[in-house]
Structure formats: structure tokens, C-alpha cells
Amino acid sequence: MMIGFLALPVELRLHIYEHVLAECQTVRRRTQPSNAHLRLLHTCKQIEREAGPILKRYISLLHEHQIQTLLLRGHHSVLARVEWADVANDGRVFHKGHGPEEGTRKEEDVPLSSLHVALARMTSLKRLRVFQCRQGLPINLQNTIALHRSRRLGLRFERAMFPKHSPALSMYALHLSPETRVELFDTVLPHALVDLRLSGDMVAPPGKSTFMPVPALRHLTLHGITGNLFDRRPLDECFPGARLDSFTYALGDRLGFEIRNLHLESLATTALGARLTRLVLLGCSRLSSSTITRCLENLRGLEYFALHLVTVDELRSNFVLALPPSLSVFKLQVINAWYAIPLWDEERGFCTAVEEEVLLRATPLRHVCICFRTQLMAEDGRHQRWASIAAERGFKLDIGPWESQMVDEI
Numbered sequence: 001m002m003i004g005f006l007a008l009p010v011e012l013r014l015h016i017y018e019h020v021l022a023e024c025q026t027v028r029r030r031t032q033p034s035n036a037h038l039r040l041l042h043t044c045k046q047i048e049r050e051a052g053p054i055l056k057r058y059i060s061l062l063h064e065h066q067i068q069t070l071l072l073r074g075h076h077s078v079l080a081r082v083e084w085a086d087v088a089n090d091g092r093v094f095h096k097g098h099g100p101e102e103g104t105r106k107e108e109d110v111p112l113s114s115l116h117v118a119l120a121r122m123t124s125l126k127r128l129r130v131f132q133c134r135q136g137l138p139i140n141l142q143n144t145i146a147l148h149r150s151r152r153l154g155l156r157f158e159r160a161m162f163p164k165h166s167p168a169l170s171m172y173a174l175h176l177s178p179e180t181r182v183e184l185f186d187t188v189l190p191h192a193l194v195d196l197r198l199s200g201d202m203v204a205p206p207g208k209s210t211f212m213p214v215p216a217l218r219h220l221t222l223h224g225i226t227g228n229l230f231d232r233r234p235l236d237e238c239f240p241g242a243r244l245d246s247f248t249y250a251l252g253d254r255l256g257f258e259i260r261n262l263h264l265e266s267l268a269t270t271a272l273g274a275r276l277t278r279l280v281l282l283g284c285s286r287l288s289s290s291t292i293t294r295c296l297e298n299l300r301g302l303e304y305f306a307l308h309l310v311t312v313d314e315l316r317s318n319f320v321l322a323l324p325p326s327l328s329v330f331k332l333q334v335i336n337a338w339y340a341i342p343l344w345d346e347e348r349g350f351c352t353a354v355e356e357e358v359l360l361r362a363t364p365l366r367h368v369c370i371c372f373r374t375q376l377m378a379e380d381g382r383h384q385r386w387a388s389i390a391a392e393r394g395f396k397l398d399i400g401p402w403e404s405q406m407v408d409e410i
Contacts (some may be wrong), residue, residue, distance in 0.1 A: 063135035141406030173197035224252025251283030315346035
């Protein structure tokens with residue numbers, strides 16, 4: 001017998017509303033979610049009353065027309081209850097200057113878009129994700145230019161959202177193309193950030209030469225970063241005061257910022273990574289095997305470790321032997337650069353270590369993903385043998401490429 005949705009216990013219905021919201025918030029391939037979750041509120045009045053306080057905590061603003069409609073028709077109380085916002089940031093501002101009508105009065109930068117007005121009304125905002133603006137020019141462009149004829153139009157990414165200062169955000173995530181220029185922490189206040197995701201062309205704000213403290217930071221993701229802001233500085237200097245539980249790096253662009261030995265060493269030997277439980281390193285070609293080994297020897301509380309390594313001329317240190325006993329998820333993909341000579345013997349040694357130290361570990365891991373050359377997996381029936389070990393010991397084993405799918409989920 002079928003049971004109607006409204007016949008379910010109210011506690012279960014509330015849980016379903018939370019699940020619907022979480023699903024609608026999911027980012028796939030840097031694509032900004034829509035407001036599809038709000039359609040549920042049009043089902044009936046009872047669902048609107050029950051689900052409204054949950055679903056209206058989140059809003060997605062994809063273009064200027066949507067922003068203008070919200071400001072004209074939306075009640076202030078609607079924006080005041082928003083805790084999580086996804087926005088497409090135009091990034092353009094009219095730079096301050098001394099025009100004829102301004103006399104000697106120095107004006108602040110004025111954002112071209114009305115996004116900053118909507119964000120200012122979100123007085124409960126704690127989580128902000130920013131996406132590429134893909135839907136053309138603001139609809140009021142000509143009128144705006146007429147009002148600010150004496151000013152020049154320029155790009156100031158954060159000032160276009162917060163002309164002065166942001167609220168105390170707990171999450172700040174950038175899902176941007178590598179060409180988008182971002183003056184990091186220009187007006188976004190970093191002191192309360194717990195979760196930070198960075199992408200785009202990172203530069204220091206004008207007049208700020210040092211990195212600002214992030215004492216609450218626990219989760220850091222660097223994906224598709226260009227520019228040289230982080231190139232020659234250890235991570236503990238780039239994010240002073242942070243105590244990370246998770247760190248994720250993905251190259252994301254062939255000309256992007258490449259994580260190097262000094263970054264991994266600072267993560268493993270300073271207070272920054274002392275409590276690290278999750279480490280993801282994707283598209284790494286500048287890390288030495290000995291540095292990876294020393295890192296794993298220091299991170300004894302690690303529970304999740306994923307490494308996609310592009311080798312060039314060495315695999316001297318077998319870091320699989322240094323995996324901590326606390327590990328429950330292990331993902332490894334080893335390939336060589338197109339111009340490099342394959343390191344058959346070294347990779348064969350890694351296969352042996354994976355079998356003896358990971359697959360046959362006394363306490364089985366929960367999930368193992370492995371990708372080596374097809375020839376290596378075929379030797380001595382290795383592929384079939386590993387599958388049999390996983391089935392017998394009751395853990396999940398995936399053999400084959402996994403890195404691209406994981407990048408899409410970051």
C-alpha cells in the first residue's frame with residue numbers, strides 16, 4: 001500500500017527537505033546550482049510552511065536580471081534569512097577618482113552590478129560560493145555609465161561584492177576560471193573562515209604585502225590557481241594561524257600553480273598540518289618521492305590519502321611503506337610525463353608494496369583505488385589476484401583511472 005508524503009512523520013519530512021536542499025546545492029564541474037529547490041514550496045501550503053524555513057536559507061543568483069527582480073519584488077525578510085548564497089560575480093567597479101562633479105571629494109569604488117546590494121541585505125549570511133559570470137552585461141549598463149561618466153571601469157573582484165567589508169563568513173569558495181583575477185582578502189574578512197576554496201588568478205590586494213591570519217581555518221582547497229602568489233612561500237606562511245583537518249590540491253590548469261616540496265614539507269612539519277586527517281594531491285609533478293615519504297611519516301593521524309603523481313625522473317623512495325596505520329581510504333595513480341622514460345622497476349616495486357602493505361594489511365582499509373599501467377596489472381595475474389583479495393577481505397577496491405572523476409567533484 002502506498003503512503004502519501006504528508007502521511008509520513010513530520011520529522012522524516014523535515015529530513016527529506018534537508019536532503020533535497022543538499023542535493024540542489026551540489027556543484028558539478030564548476031557549474032553554479034540553480035534555485036530548483038524552491039519549486040517544492042509551490043506544491044501546497046503545508047509543504048510551504050514546513051519546508052520554507054529550511055529551503056529559504058539558500059539562494060543562487062546567476063545573473064543581473066535575477067538580482068534586480070529579487071531586489072524589486074523580494075521582501076527584506078526573505079534575504080535576511082539567507083545563510084548560504086551562490087553568486088555569479090561580474091567583478092567590475094567604477095574606480096574612485098576626482099571627476100569634475102566630485103571636486104576634491106574622494107569617492108569609493110562603486111560596483112557595476114547590484115549584487116553588493118543583495119549581499120548587504122543578507123544579514124545572516126555565513127557561506128558564500130562565487131562562480132564565473134556567464135550571462136553577459138548587466139541590464140542597466142548604459143544608465144550606470146551615464147551616472148559615473150567621470151570614472152573609469154575596472155576589475156576588483158571582491159569589492160564588486162563587498163565595497164567595504166564582508167560579514168564574518170565561515171565558508172568562502174571560489175569556482176572560477178584560471179583567468180579570473182582575484183585580490184585575495186581585499187574586502188572579504190578571513191578571521192572567521194573555517195572552509196576556504198580558492199581558484200583563479202590569485203594576487204595580493206594593492207598595498208597589502210603580507211597574508212592575513214586565518215585562525216579558524218580547518219579545510220583548505222586549492223584548485224586551478226594561476227599566478228605566483230603561493231609559488232615560493234610555504235603554506236604555513238600563506239595561511240598563518242590555520243590548523244587544518246583537510247587539505248586538497250588539484251592542478252586544474254596546465255599553466256597553474258604547482259605544489260612543490262616546500263609546500264608539502266610545511267604542511268607536514270608545522271602546526272598547520274599537525275591534526276590533518278584528509279590529504280588529496282592531484283596532478284603533482286614537482287613532488288619528490290622522498291618528500292612524500294617524510295610527509296606520510298609525520299602525518300600519523302591521516303585517514304584519507306589520495307595521490308595522483310606524474311613522475312619525471314625518479315621514484316626512489318617507496319612512500320607506500322610509510323602509510324600510517326590510521327588510514328582507511330587510499331587512492332594512488334602513478335603515470336609518467338609524456339617526455340619521461342617509464343620507471344618500470346620502481347612502479348613494479350610500488351605494486352608489490354600496495355599488495356603487501358595495503359591490500360593484506362591486518363586491519364583492512366575501507367576503500368582502495370589503484371591505477372598502474374595495464375601491463376603491470378596483467379603481470380602474474382595481479383589484477384585478478386587483487387580483486388580476489390578485496391572480495392575475500394570485504395573492502396571496496398577500484399582498479400583503473402579515478403583522478404578525473406575526483407577533480408570534477410572538488
